[in-house]
Amino acid sequence: MKPPPFEYEAPTTIQEVVALLQQHDGEAKILAGGQSLMPLLNMRFARPTALIDLGRMTDLDYIREENGAIAIGAMTTKRSVERSDLVKSRQPLLHASTTWIAHPQIRNRGTVGGSMAQADPAAEYPAVAVALDAEFVIAGPDGQRSVAASDFFITYLTTALKENEVLTEIRVPVLPERTGWSIQEVARRHGDFAMVGAVAILGLAGGSCESARVVLFGVGATPQRATSVEQALIGQAASEALFATAAEKAAEGLEDTISDVHASAEYRRHLAQVLTRRALAEAAERA
Amino acid sequence: MAVKIPNSIDELPTSSPRFIGHRVKRVEDTGLVTGRTEFIDNVSMTGMLHCAILRSPIAHAKIEKIDVSAALDLPGVVAVVTGEDAAKWSHPAASSPDGWGTYCLPADKVRFVGEPVAAVAATSRYIAEDALELIEIEYEPLDVVSDPVAAMEDGSPLVIEERGSNVMLQRVFNWGDTDAAFAAADHVFSEKFRWNRLGANPIETYGCISEWDPTELGITVRGAFQSPSHMALGRAMTFGLPSNKVRMIAHPHGGSFGGKGGVRGTDVSLLLSRKTGGRPIKWIEDRMEYLAAGGSQAWDRRYEFSIAVTNDGIVTGLKVKLVDDIGANGEGFGAISAAKPLAAFTGPYTIGAAQYDLSLVATNKAPASPYRGMGPPPHNFALEQMMDIAARSLGIDTAEFRRRNFIPKDAFPYIIPSGNEYDSGDYEAVLDKVLALSEYEKLREEQKLAREQGRLVGIGVASAIEPGVFDWNAYAVVGVQGTGVPEGATVSIDILGKVMVRVGFALEGQGQYTLVTQLVADYFGLEMEDVSVTMLDTASAPPAFGPGGSRLGVAITGAVLGACDRIRVKMCKVVAGLMQTEPENIQLMDGVFGIPGVSEAQMPMAQVAGTMLGASHLLPPDVDPRPEATHVWTAAGRTPVDEEGRTKSYLTAAHAVHIVLLEIDPDTGMVEIQKYVLVDDCGTRLNPATVEGQTQGSVAQGIGAALLEEYVYDEDGQLLTSTYMDYLLPTIHDVPALVMGEVVTPSPFSPLGAKGCGEGAIHTTPAAVMCAINDALVPLGTRANEVPAAPNRLWKLIHTARENTSSD
């Protein structure tokens, strides 16, 4: 289990990164925290001609509040997110989801940008990004562009990032008033990727659901919005019973549900309902 | 004069033992916590090359062509070997049942995913792995058989054509009149069980550095050997060398649990050494190699169990049918783990008649290997489920049901139907203690309340025997020869009275060097610091097997105490000569030789040693002047098998009862263990801290077995759990805090009355957890008969049961 040979670059500016990506013509890979890429290299499942290490890009390591959103540099580690008071107070869902990811030793190095770019269907961050309508800031040969979370995750391990582009920032809107949130997941062991997870964000006004966002992960190729659940909630009085009936729709519209050694598609669809119900109940409590 | 080995701590020559029976600090630990202990991958040798092995991506295929030329052209590559070299320089694996062995690199066809087909020696592991990518192999895929039941059918693809069938062994053992017991029974209960493949997974994989001596025609291998002598014999057979030309140097290793494996890689690296003119070749198995084809996989079983029971809850007969999927061949000794259940076939119970219908079947999967427990854990799991099924059906509490069937304490030594003899025990005392510790009645009350709330709370009570101190005769029914497993130690005292003990096994984790130190220190009245332990290689060690089959603690105690006794006898002679009396008048006590009661006639051991080595003029003429002795211990009274496979195999029989309280989340199928209480009896506890550690570690492995661990293959024989992201080892979150208690019934047969306890809880834990799960499922009228009880399986059971009730 030793990596294949590759060249190594450690640029310090975005311009250099993009130039290097172009120079390697789609054969290079960006290295962020390495917590997903390094196992693949050790197993020789990835064979880039070069690694472009963002580790020296210290200016991509930040968390700050800007225009109603929390802007997070792509190279910010999960450890920093987990410990950020700003994140804890202004976007507690992001904080909570971080603690579900792997273990402290992995979170010390794994980055926010890396998790988004990796786009593992069972990962927490992509689901949270979709649930919160995060925005992805991308740099490329033609300058900077930004992509909505709903357009960023394309399919299994595939994002809107082009070969010569780099993700530089993720902008996560702060949690609005009177809005509750929850992240629920079932994994075989603590810290494992989820078999299924559910994120719920519920805006309540006078006891009734004003806004609802439910996103499932670990079920399909990308985080999936459970729109039928959301629709069943809007305008209704929040109650356990409502959440139960709404959650029954969680498996509706799920496409190509994953089936693997840990969970059959049938089980995953069932978990989607259970976790949606639990997430809604908890979100309502917090709202 | 016969060597005297004390059967109890009281018989040691000390007025009060300071170390034996106490929780002493381990002598192994300083090197380990500082990272200084020399594991095999820490070693480098001059001229050493690194080996990487190319493995088959296909489960069953003919090898049409292998082209290694591009690999050989890569700078840094020194040699490549293939099946051609193996056929020229070696023989098929000797570890398989007769005729089922294959070459370490097959020339004709591959039989499982991960099977080695070629190997490279290069200046670094990185380059060796680069070279593997340059080897071109043409395969012609053959039909795959991955299901052992299908493999038994006529017309199935054959794993080894020459055998004409995939059935390695099929035999029905009858012990007592089982049919009569079933005919006379008031009730017969039958159930099928499935135990999926799992395995040892020590955190250090296997590794070795192999050297072929081209001039002497001999080999030297350094490595992480669980049993160096056994590896040495195997290599001698594989390479057609005289066994005295094979030298194995064992290194401390990071666990084994029976599954260190490494045989093929060792042989492949030896071929490379031969091809490179004798350069040292290092092969460190990586984790993916281990998972796919190391000593990683064990116990892939399909069971049918039946028990005959009387109205008052006495089990009178047991029938077991087992189809054991051994994988591509028996080279990993997997075949023998179906034989070990004979040593405790009927568990701790008085069941008088039993039948074992056993089939060992080859499939296109990795060869099955040993794993801690060596076969009985799945058997115990199934037997304990049967006990519960019967108890529930008769309306008897599951703990009480076991009590009724326990072998009574005055019945020992007790011979079970399958022939083994249990040395001693007090099973009711163990049960009483665990019931009290767990507040069993209260647990049942809590469960009642929980059930009223619709919660799936279960209590498992499981009881099992741990056969200890294995003997080869236990495996005779699957073709292993031999009776007795010698273990030797040399105790050597220097001129200053300091002691060196030389043994034939390396550190593996169970703390045997500490045990040796405790024994010698107490025997001669020394401090632990005055004793050191060294490992000898197979060229210089006394006969030794090393750890395995819960034997080493007992066996090494016998060897060390035997050697100490031999020295004592010599020293008594010396002292008697000096004091002008007869040796019989001299006694050793607390490190001093002398005539009891005569205060001026006393001589500390160090002074005796000093005299023997430095004052020859004082010695009696006929005395051997070396304060040194070797003793080779083996269990007495072991017998060859009879025509029904019966034998006195394992010397000791430890016993345990575990009680587990758990809850299943019916919506997710996830299990939460809320309470885990166990009481065991493994005779005299030589180092209680070590026994405790073995038990705790074994419970964790048992929980892994019951809930997490599983090798999954698809129909094409592809392994789907090839990394630690999918093969799930228990973490600190998965193992509950344990409440532990003990009962001590010393063995009447063993040194100091200790019983084998290294395998420990894995004999009982999977059974206990599964009993609890099935207890939780009772209100739903469903059962979990498959291990591991993964959440998707449990959810499916619960879901189906609920659908059935709602549609009723």
Place this chain on the structure above:
Amino acid sequence: MATMKTVRMKVNGVTHESEVEPRTTLVDFLRGPLALTGTHVGCEHGVCGACTILVDGRTARSCLMLAVQADGAEITTVEGLATPEGLHPIQQAFIEEHGLQCGFCTPGFLMSLVELLSENPDPSDAEIKDVLGGQICRCTGYQSILKSVHSAIAKLRTAGVAAQPPLA
């Protein structure tokens, strides 16, 4: 072969500079050219934690880092814990409470605990488990490890010292 790179790092207080192939993992660099073989390799894919070390005071899997990534970093391995005067209190605690059997996993556990206890000298069981959840031990069943951690906490408190050796 890919272009060699020069790396310079301080390991257990000693500065090393060498040429490496970019693909060399940090653990292979430490164990090979630097001969610091106390850091072990159990899986090479980030799960077992045997290779855990401190990089600039924070735990990291050295199997999931390249040596070139550690250029300029300060590294602590298990060899950096004991001093000529004696063992680190966490090491002592593991010996006293039987927190190890084969000991192959132990260096990784120790390094994870050094980070935890230097940041949080009095962690709850949940906090300890959160950290140790990333370290696999196949031998002990974790009970004695948990006990060792509690003993280490007490030792550090009594000695009034920080768990982390100061970075040089």
